[in-house]
Amino acid sequence: MAGKINKQALLAALAANLARLIFSTIRLRVTDSSGFLTNPPPGPRILVFWHNRIPAISIGFLRHYPAKHPSRKGVSVLTSPSKDGDILAGVMANLGMGSVRGSSSRRGSTAIRELSALLEAGVDLAITPDGPRGPKYSLGPGAVFLAQKTGIPIMPLHARYHWAIRLKTWDNFAIPLPFSRVDIVMDPYLTVDPEATDLEAERLRLETLLKEEAIRNDNEL
Numbered sequence: 001m002a003g004k005i006n007k008q009a010l011l012a013a014l015a016a017n018l019a020r021l022i023f024s025t026i027r028l029r030v031t032d033s034s035g036f037l038t039n040p041p042p043g044p045r046i047l048v049f050w051h052n053r054i055p056a057i058s059i060g061f062l063r064h065y066p067a068k069h070p071s072r073k074g075v076s077v078l079t080s081p082s083k084d085g086d087i088l089a090g091v092m093a094n095l096g097m098g099s100v101r102g103s104s105s106r107r108g109s110t111a112i113r114e115l116s117a118l119l120e121a122g123v124d125l126a127i128t129p130d131g132p133r134g135p136k137y138s139l140g141p142g143a144v145f146l147a148q149k150t151g152i153p154i155m156p157l158h159a160r161y162h163w164a165i166r167l168k169t170w171d172n173f174a175i176p177l178p179f180s181r182v183d184i185v186m187d188p189y190l191t192v193d194p195e196a197t198d199l200e201a202e203r204l205r206l207e208t209l210l211k212e213e214a215i216r217n218d219n220e221l
Helices: 002-023 051-064 083-094 110-120 142-150 199-220
Strands: 027-032 046-048 075-079 098-101 124-127 154-161 164-166 174-176 181-186
Touching (some): 002 083, 027 051, 051 154, 051 174, 075 083, 075 110, 083 098, 110 124, 110 142, 124 142, 142 154, 142 199
Parallel strands (some): 075 098
Antiparallel strands (some): 164 174
Protein backbone atom coordinates (compact mmCIF):
# COMPACT_ATOMS: atom_id res chain seq x y z
CA MET A 1 0.00 0.00 0.00
CA ALA A 2 2.81 2.40 0.92
CA GLY A 3 4.46 1.81 -2.45
CA LYS A 4 1.24 2.66 -4.28
CA ILE A 5 0.74 5.82 -2.25
CA ASN A 6 4.32 6.91 -2.87
CA LYS A 7 3.94 6.23 -6.59
CA GLN A 8 0.75 8.28 -6.79
CA ALA A 9 2.37 11.10 -4.80
CA LEU A 10 5.36 11.06 -7.17
CA LEU A 11 3.11 11.17 -10.24
CA ALA A 12 1.15 14.04 -8.72
CA ALA A 13 4.32 16.01 -7.96
CA LEU A 14 5.69 15.43 -11.48
CA ALA A 15 2.38 16.42 -13.07
CA ALA A 16 2.15 19.57 -10.94
CA ASN A 17 5.70 20.63 -11.80
CA LEU A 18 5.07 20.02 -15.50
CA ALA A 19 1.84 21.98 -15.27
CA ARG A 20 3.59 24.91 -13.60
CA LEU A 21 6.21 24.91 -16.36
CA ILE A 22 3.60 24.96 -19.13
CA PHE A 23 1.36 27.42 -17.29
CA SER A 24 4.23 29.89 -16.92
CA THR A 25 4.29 30.32 -20.71
CA ILE A 26 0.54 30.82 -21.17
CA ARG A 27 -0.90 34.20 -22.12
CA LEU A 28 -3.97 34.61 -19.95
CA ARG A 29 -6.90 36.98 -20.38
CA VAL A 30 -9.51 37.16 -17.61
CA THR A 31 -12.91 38.83 -17.79
CA ASP A 32 -14.23 39.22 -14.26
CA SER A 33 -17.95 39.92 -14.65
CA SER A 34 -18.56 38.79 -11.06
CA GLY A 35 -16.24 41.25 -9.32
CA PHE A 36 -14.65 38.33 -7.49
CA LEU A 37 -11.12 39.57 -8.19
CA THR A 38 -11.63 43.31 -7.95
CA ASN A 39 -13.95 43.21 -4.93
CA PRO A 40 -13.72 39.79 -3.24
CA PRO A 41 -16.99 38.92 -1.49
CA PRO A 42 -17.09 38.50 2.29
CA GLY A 43 -18.17 34.86 2.08
CA PRO A 44 -17.26 31.79 0.01
CA ARG A 45 -18.40 30.96 -3.49
CA ILE A 46 -19.05 27.70 -5.34
CA LEU A 47 -16.94 27.76 -8.51
CA VAL A 48 -18.46 25.59 -11.23
CA PHE A 49 -16.77 24.69 -14.54
CA TRP A 50 -16.48 21.70 -16.87
CA HIS A 51 -14.00 18.91 -16.19
CA ASN A 52 -12.04 19.49 -19.40
CA ARG A 53 -11.39 23.09 -18.31
CA ILE A 54 -9.42 22.11 -15.18
CA PRO A 55 -6.01 23.22 -16.60
CA ALA A 56 -7.36 26.61 -17.66
CA ILE A 57 -9.01 27.32 -14.31
CA SER A 58 -5.87 26.16 -12.52
CA ILE A 59 -3.86 28.75 -14.44
CA GLY A 60 -6.35 31.40 -13.38
CA PHE A 61 -6.09 30.28 -9.76
CA LEU A 62 -2.29 30.41 -9.74
CA ARG A 63 -2.17 33.85 -11.34
CA HIS A 64 -5.14 35.69 -9.91
CA TYR A 65 -6.79 34.06 -6.89
CA PRO A 66 -6.80 36.79 -4.20
CA ALA A 67 -5.23 34.52 -1.57
CA LYS A 68 -3.91 37.42 0.52
CA HIS A 69 -7.30 39.10 0.80
CA PRO A 70 -8.68 38.68 4.34
CA SER A 71 -12.01 37.33 3.05
CA ARG A 72 -10.46 34.41 1.16
CA LYS A 73 -9.83 31.13 2.95
CA GLY A 74 -8.47 29.15 0.01
CA VAL A 75 -10.02 26.77 -2.53
CA SER A 76 -10.88 23.09 -2.18
CA VAL A 77 -11.63 20.91 -5.20
CA LEU A 78 -14.11 18.04 -5.28
CA THR A 79 -12.27 14.97 -6.63
CA SER A 80 -13.44 11.41 -7.15
CA PRO A 81 -12.49 8.61 -4.71
CA SER A 82 -10.82 6.68 -7.57
CA LYS A 83 -7.09 6.20 -8.26
CA ASP A 84 -7.26 8.99 -10.81
CA GLY A 85 -8.83 11.12 -8.11
CA ASP A 86 -5.89 10.34 -5.83
CA ILE A 87 -3.50 11.76 -8.40
CA LEU A 88 -5.69 14.79 -9.12
CA ALA A 89 -5.95 15.54 -5.40
CA GLY A 90 -2.17 15.34 -5.18
CA VAL A 91 -1.75 17.69 -8.13
CA MET A 92 -4.17 20.17 -6.58
CA ALA A 93 -2.28 20.01 -3.28
CA ASN A 94 0.98 20.77 -5.09
CA LEU A 95 -0.71 23.75 -6.74
CA GLY A 96 -1.94 25.09 -3.41
CA MET A 97 -5.52 23.80 -3.34
CA GLY A 98 -7.29 21.45 -0.95
CA SER A 99 -9.50 18.54 -1.98
CA VAL A 100 -12.61 16.69 -0.89
CA ARG A 101 -13.02 13.09 -2.00
CA GLY A 102 -16.38 11.88 -3.22
CA SER A 103 -19.32 12.77 -5.44
CA SER A 104 -21.36 15.89 -4.89
CA SER A 105 -24.38 14.23 -6.53
CA ARG A 106 -25.01 11.87 -3.62
CA ARG A 107 -27.25 13.78 -1.24
CA GLY A 108 -26.52 13.11 2.39
CA SER A 109 -23.11 11.64 1.54
CA THR A 110 -19.93 12.28 3.47
CA ALA A 111 -18.75 14.50 0.60
CA ILE A 112 -21.80 16.78 0.89
CA ARG A 113 -21.27 17.13 4.62
CA GLU A 114 -17.58 17.92 4.14
CA LEU A 115 -18.33 20.43 1.40
CA SER A 116 -20.98 22.13 3.53
CA ALA A 117 -18.54 22.33 6.46
CA LEU A 118 -15.88 23.91 4.25
CA LEU A 119 -18.33 26.51 2.99
CA GLU A 120 -19.37 27.30 6.54
CA ALA A 121 -15.66 27.81 7.32
CA GLY A 122 -15.42 30.29 4.42
CA VAL A 123 -13.54 28.10 1.96
CA ASP A 124 -14.29 28.52 -1.76
CA LEU A 125 -15.24 25.27 -3.51
CA ALA A 126 -14.43 24.20 -7.07
CA ILE A 127 -16.74 21.62 -8.64
CA THR A 128 -16.65 20.05 -12.11
CA PRO A 129 -20.29 18.95 -12.38
CA ASP A 130 -19.77 16.53 -15.28
CA GLY A 131 -16.84 14.75 -13.61
CA PRO A 132 -15.32 12.39 -13.03
CA ARG A 133 -16.75 10.26 -15.86
CA GLY A 134 -19.41 12.29 -17.60
CA PRO A 135 -21.42 12.43 -19.71
CA LYS A 136 -19.57 15.39 -21.15
CA TYR A 137 -21.24 18.74 -20.43
CA SER A 138 -23.98 17.07 -18.40
CA LEU A 139 -24.42 18.89 -15.11
CA GLY A 140 -25.12 16.71 -12.10
CA PRO A 141 -27.46 18.05 -9.40
CA GLY A 142 -24.83 18.29 -6.65
CA ALA A 143 -23.69 21.91 -7.10
CA VAL A 144 -27.25 23.24 -7.28
CA PHE A 145 -28.31 21.18 -4.27
CA LEU A 146 -25.30 22.41 -2.30
CA ALA A 147 -26.01 26.05 -3.21
CA GLN A 148 -29.61 25.74 -2.04
CA LYS A 149 -28.67 23.88 1.14
CA THR A 150 -26.01 26.40 2.20
CA GLY A 151 -27.27 29.61 0.61
CA ILE A 152 -23.86 30.15 -1.00
CA PRO A 153 -23.91 31.67 -4.53
CA ILE A 154 -22.52 29.80 -7.55
CA MET A 155 -19.93 31.45 -9.79
CA PRO A 156 -19.96 29.90 -13.30
CA LEU A 157 -16.54 29.88 -14.97
CA HIS A 158 -15.88 29.59 -18.71
CA ALA A 159 -12.57 28.95 -20.43
CA ARG A 160 -11.49 29.11 -24.05
CA TYR A 161 -8.32 27.46 -25.32
CA HIS A 162 -6.80 29.05 -28.41
CA TRP A 163 -4.32 26.24 -28.99
CA ALA A 164 -4.55 22.95 -27.11
CA ILE A 165 -4.19 19.19 -27.27
CA ARG A 166 -7.49 17.30 -26.96
CA LEU A 167 -7.12 13.91 -25.32
CA LYS A 168 -9.24 10.93 -26.38
CA THR A 169 -11.03 10.82 -23.05
CA TRP A 170 -14.76 10.94 -22.34
CA ASP A 171 -14.65 14.75 -22.14
CA ASN A 172 -11.86 15.44 -24.66
CA PHE A 173 -9.76 16.83 -21.82
CA ALA A 174 -7.79 19.82 -23.10
CA ILE A 175 -4.19 20.68 -22.30
CA PRO A 176 -3.06 24.13 -23.46
CA LEU A 177 0.11 24.12 -25.51
CA PRO A 178 3.09 26.20 -24.39
CA PHE A 179 2.96 29.89 -25.34
CA SER A 180 -0.72 29.66 -26.32
CA ARG A 181 -3.53 31.87 -25.03
CA VAL A 182 -6.32 31.03 -22.61
CA ASP A 183 -9.38 33.21 -21.96
CA ILE A 184 -11.34 32.88 -18.72
CA VAL A 185 -14.72 34.48 -18.07
CA MET A 186 -16.09 34.71 -14.53
CA ASP A 187 -19.87 35.13 -14.72
CA PRO A 188 -22.00 37.07 -12.22
CA TYR A 189 -23.04 35.01 -9.22
CA LEU A 190 -26.11 32.80 -9.39
CA THR A 191 -28.25 32.09 -6.35
CA VAL A 192 -30.67 29.22 -5.82
CA ASP A 193 -33.98 30.04 -4.18
CA PRO A 194 -33.99 28.28 -0.80
CA GLU A 195 -37.73 27.73 -1.19
CA ALA A 196 -37.49 26.28 -4.72
CA THR A 197 -39.04 22.85 -5.07
CA ASP A 198 -38.06 22.36 -8.71
CA LEU A 199 -34.27 22.03 -8.55
CA GLU A 200 -34.31 20.49 -12.03
CA ALA A 201 -35.16 23.90 -13.47
CA GLU A 202 -32.22 25.43 -11.59
CA ARG A 203 -29.93 22.59 -12.69
CA LEU A 204 -30.96 23.04 -16.31
CA ARG A 205 -30.43 26.81 -16.11
CA LEU A 206 -26.82 26.36 -14.97
CA GLU A 207 -26.13 23.50 -17.38
CA THR A 208 -27.39 25.51 -20.35
CA LEU A 209 -25.31 28.53 -19.37
CA LEU A 210 -22.10 26.50 -19.13
CA LYS A 211 -22.78 24.14 -22.03
CA GLU A 212 -23.66 26.72 -24.68
CA GLU A 213 -20.52 28.73 -23.98
CA ALA A 214 -18.32 25.61 -23.92
CA ILE A 215 -19.63 24.32 -27.24
CA ARG A 216 -19.16 27.74 -28.85
CA ASN A 217 -15.57 27.89 -27.60
CA ASP A 218 -14.87 24.30 -28.67
CA ASN A 219 -16.05 25.08 -32.20
CA GLU A 220 -13.67 28.04 -32.35
CA LEU A 221 -10.65 25.99 -31.31
